[in-house]
Amino acid sequence: MSIEGRWLCLLLMLVAFKLNVCALLDWGRNNRIEVNLPWLPFENETRCYDELGCINVTREWYHLIYRPFNVFPLPRLVIDTKFILYTRKNPNEGHLIRAQSDKTLQKSNFDAKKKTKFIIHGFIDTPLSSWVKEMIRELLKHADWNIIVVDWAGGSLPYTLKRQRIQD
Incomplete structure (x- = not known):
């Protein structure tokens, strides 16, 4: 060129x-929903997220290389984090547990006497990925644990880019 x-x-x-x-x-x-903007528009602004606490965006959080964009997390409604329980009693069909509802935990196969392992997918992944299913299977072969898969796909890259494009 x-x-x-x-x-x-x-x-x-x-x-x-x-x-x-x-x-x-x-x-x-x-x-x-705010998108990735440089830190200046949000400098010294604080946002609170119910029982999760508050976040304050300051110059100290900015870094030209590691954090060139300081943004607030997406609203919980958008990320829609799900917790899916697998045990030896239900190794193939996960049980949805809601953080806001004790009843979903009580109705599940969760056993507080057993150790609990968490699987959290990556930034451009989902809990439907083959490696997640394989890890559940291998962990349950190894021991009788509670395995909770954390699904935060609503906050991962492909979803948020699509969501930003369809605003208005």
Whole structure:
């Protein structure tokens, strides 16, 4: 690619970035989900998440390389974290446990006398991935444990990008 072509590509990328950031900054904060913006729009702003506590975005949290974007977590309703219990009594069919409901735990095969292991999928993964099923199977072969798979797919990359694109 010629030097002029490279400059044109760079210019187009900068224009696209500026338009995208300006459009995002115009969003009303009260009725929208904030997306990855530099730390400045949220500096010294605090948000509280019910019983989980509060988060304050400050300059100290910013790092040019490791945290170039300081954003608040997505609302719990969007992430919709699920806890799915597997035991030797139900090795293939998980039992959904809700954090807000003791009854779901009481009705499950959870045994407080047994050790509990957690499996948490990665950033671009889901609990439906083959490695998660394989890990459940292997852990239950090894010992009679409570295995809880944490499903936070609503907060992982592909979902949030799609969700941001369909706003309005």
